[in-house]
Every structure is written in C-alpha cells, then in structure tokens.
Amino acid sequence: MSNHHETLAQLFLDGEEEKAFEYVETLLIDHPQLYLFEDILTPAMYYIGELWEKNKITVADEHLATGICDFIISKLDTNLSEGVNSSKKQPKVMLFGVEEEQHYIGLKMAANTFRAEGWKVRYLGPNLRLEHSLSQLHKFKPDVIGISAALSYRLSTLKNIIHELAHLDWRPTLLIGGRMAKSYGLSDLESNQVIVIRDLKHLEEWLQEGVESIYNETS
Ligand code: B12
Incomplete structure (x- = not known):
C-alpha cells in the first residue's frame, strides 16, 4: 500500500x-x-x-x-x-458546518468537488448558527444544502437543522456529510429529501447519477 x-x-x-x-x-x-x-x-x-x-x-x-x-x-x-465554464446554467449549492463544529477540511473538499462539477457554490465554513444559515439560504435559494458534522454529540443539532431546512418552501435537497456520517451511517435521518453522504466518492456518484432532476429543473 x-x-x-x-x-x-x-x-x-x-x-x-x-x-x-x-x-x-x-x-x-x-x-x-x-x-x-x-x-x-x-x-x-x-x-x-x-x-x-x-x-x-x-x-x-x-x-x-x-x-x-x-x-x-x-x-x-x-x-x-x-x-470552469460558467456560461451554462449552473445548479446551486450552499455548504456549512453545524454550530460549534470546528472541523471543516472535509466540507471544504466537498465545496471544491461541487465547483469541479460546474456548480455555483457558496461555502460558509464551519460553526454556523441556524439563524445565520437561514438568512443566507433565503437570499441564495440553493438547490442543494451540504451540511457537515464531525462529533457524535452534534446529533441533536443536526436533527434540528434537518427539521428546519426540510420545510423551506423551495424544497432543497439536503446532503449530510462529515465524520458522523462516515462513522455512524445515520440512515434513520434519510428521506426522499435528505441524503447521507459517506465520503467524496459517494458524493461524486451522487453528482453523476442522483442529480439529474436538479439539472432538469434549473435548465
Ligand atoms: C484537525 C483536527 C482538529 C482541528 C480542526 C481543524 C479544522 N478547522 O478543521 C482542531 C484542533 C480544531 C480539532 C478540535 C477538536 N477535535 Co479534532 N480532529 C482533527 C483531525 C486530526 C483531522 C480532521 C480532518 O481534517 N479530517 C480530514 C477530513 C477530510 O475528514 P472528514 O472530516 O471525515 O471528511 C471526509 C468526509 O466526512 C466527507 N465530508 C466531510 N464533510 C462533508 C460535508 C459534505 C456536505 C459532504 C458531502 C462530505 C463531507 O469528506 C471528507 C472526505 O471523505 C481528526 C482526526 C480524524 N480522524 O478525522 C480529529 C478528531 C475529529 N477530533 C476529535 C476531537 C475529540 C476534537 C476535540 C473535541 C478535541 C478537544 N478536546 O478540544 C475538538 C473539538 C472542536 C470542535 N468544537 O469542533 C476526535 C473526534 C472523536 C470523536 N469521538 O468524535 C478526532 C477523531 C481525533 C481523535 N482520534 O480522537 N480537531
């Protein structure tokens, strides 16, 4: 190896x-x-x-x-x-780490992966309180929201965020990543709107296969 x-x-x-x-x-x-x-x-x-x-x-x-x-x-x-060719219509993603979470390297890699696929990216970094993410979300109205959490005791914060964001009126897709997703699976959080992403290879697969509906809606 x-x-x-x-x-x-x-x-x-x-x-x-x-x-x-x-x-x-x-x-x-x-x-x-x-x-x-x-x-x-x-x-x-x-x-x-x-x-x-x-x-x-x-x-x-x-x-x-x-x-x-x-x-x-x-x-x-x-x-x-x-x-990146920005002339074609781009789908939008906003990414942030949950309140108090300091680990952000994986989140930043995810932002970079979206950019490489031609997405319009707003990367807000780690440790963002829900009220602040909401104000930016209402301005930007992303098709996808990427959320990162590393530490297991962030679970209740994460659940709360998912609950709030799932009710946004334009129904963005929520991607949950970070060490928690990798270590604990979090499959009980998944729904037709919420997808748990294990790692960047999984993200890449989703970007290739699962995203067609978003492209269709934005073109
Ligand atoms: C660097 C580091 C820190 C730095 C953080 C720097 C920073 N700003 O990012 C500092 C020193 C601040 C820090 C602090 C702490 N840390 Co720390 N830290 C690490 C370390 C060594 C590396 C983290 C990292 O960059 N990993 C690399 C990234 C690329 O990996 P990743 O986050 O898993 O991301 C991957 C996926 O999850 C995915 N991904 C991530 N986010 C997202 C988002 C989306 C949308 C998608 C699609 C994908 C995705 O992409 C990546 C590639 O697959 C880890 C060790 C480890 N095993 O990770 C410990 C580690 C995570 N830390 C740990 C701990 C305990 C802490 C502290 C609590 C320590 C303390 N007592 O203060 C604090 C908590 C701080 C806080 N409030 O959040 C523990 C957690 C243990 C646990 N049971 O959860 C670890 C595992 C170390 C250990 N072995 O004990 N830490």
Whole structure:
C-alpha cells in the first residue's frame, strides 16, 4: 500500500507548505483530484489524528497541519475556478458546518468537488448558527444544502437543522456529510429529501447519477 499520505503528513508537520503542494502536484499528474482528496489528504489528516491521540504531536502541530492542508485545497480551488465554464446554467449549492463544529477540511473538499462539477457554490465554513444559515439560504435559494458534522454529540443539532431546512418552501435537497456520517451511517435521518453522504466518492456518484432532476429543473 502507498504511504503517500504519511509523507504528506510529515511535510505538513514540518511546515513545508510549498514542498507539500509540489508533492500534491506530482500526484495529480497520474491521478484525479478526487483520489488526492479521498485517498491522500483525508488519510494524511486521519494519520495526524492518530499521532495526536498517541501524544506524538501537539495541538499546535495539528493546527499547522490543518493550515497547510487548507492552503493546498484553496490553491487547487483557484486553479479550478480559472477553468470552469460558467456560461451554462449552473445548479446551486450552499455548504456549512453545524454550530460549534470546528472541523471543516472535509466540507471544504466537498465545496471544491461541487465547483469541479460546474456548480455555483457558496461555502460558509464551519460553526454556523441556524439563524445565520437561514438568512443566507433565503437570499441564495440553493438547490442543494451540504451540511457537515464531525462529533457524535452534534446529533441533536443536526436533527434540528434537518427539521428546519426540510420545510423551506423551495424544497432543497439536503446532503449530510462529515465524520458522523462516515462513522455512524445515520440512515434513520434519510428521506426522499435528505441524503447521507459517506465520503467524496459517494458524493461524486451522487453528482453523476442522483442529480439529474436538479439539472432538469434549473435548465
Ligand atoms: C484537525 C483536527 C482538529 C482541528 C480542526 C481543524 C479544522 N478547522 O478543521 C482542531 C484542533 C480544531 C480539532 C478540535 C477538536 N477535535 Co479534532 N480532529 C482533527 C483531525 C486530526 C483531522 C480532521 C480532518 O481534517 N479530517 C480530514 C477530513 C477530510 O475528514 P472528514 O472530516 O471525515 O471528511 C471526509 C468526509 O466526512 C466527507 N465530508 C466531510 N464533510 C462533508 C460535508 C459534505 C456536505 C459532504 C458531502 C462530505 C463531507 O469528506 C471528507 C472526505 O471523505 C481528526 C482526526 C480524524 N480522524 O478525522 C480529529 C478528531 C475529529 N477530533 C476529535 C476531537 C475529540 C476534537 C476535540 C473535541 C478535541 C478537544 N478536546 O478540544 C475538538 C473539538 C472542536 C470542535 N468544537 O469542533 C476526535 C473526534 C472523536 C470523536 N469521538 O468524535 C478526532 C477523531 C481525533 C481523535 N482520534 O480522537 N480537531
């Protein structure tokens, strides 16, 4: 098995952001961006989590690694927005992390994945209170709302958000992602309006197959 993620994690911990980006660019010669996100950057961050759990790195190291991972995702996003053809009618997605949730790297990758597929994206970051997300939602009226939650004790907040957003009058599709979706499945939250997304490969599948009705409505 490749240990690209460990090499990359070490570059993060050494604070080598330019070298880390060069490493990523080399991987992108032979692999799609989805592979980079799902199979390299995500395992690199999980590996950072293991080192942290074992007390081999400090919280400051973890923050440094997150900062460099974020830098890479942002840099890839800039390359992307230059290439996207915005002349055709685009479906819209808004993404945010639930109140008090600080973990946002996966959410940002999801935003980038939507952009790569030509969607109009509003990425609002983590830790957004429902009242604030609602004000932006009413302005933007997205076809899809992507919500992220990592920690298990966010479940009641998540349920509350789903309940509120499912009643929006234009009936957006709600995609639930994040570590909670990955670890706990959350299938009891699903309905014809709410879809739990395990990871970015699952998101990509949904973007390819499950999304036709949204494209039809916006064209
Ligand atoms: C970096 C990190 C932090 C950083 C967060 C930086 C940031 N701004 O994101 C800081 C230091 C702030 C932090 C804080 C905490 N953390 Co932390 N953290 C991590 C770490 C190491 C990496 C997180 C990460 O970036 N993962 C990489 C991303 C890409 O993975 P992901 O989120 O799972 O996303 C994937 C999917 O879920 C999906 N996805 C995610 N969101 C969305 C959204 C949509 C719409 C879609 C479609 C898909 C999608 O896409 C990704 C690719 O598949 C993890 C370890 C781990 N295993 O994840 C611990 C971890 C999540 N943290 C943990 C804990 C306990 C905490 C704290 C409670 C610690 C504390 N005592 O203060 C706090 C809580 C802060 C808070 N209020 O939210 C635990 C959680 C354990 C648990 N039982 O839930 C973990 C697992 C570490 C551990 N092994 O113990 N953390």
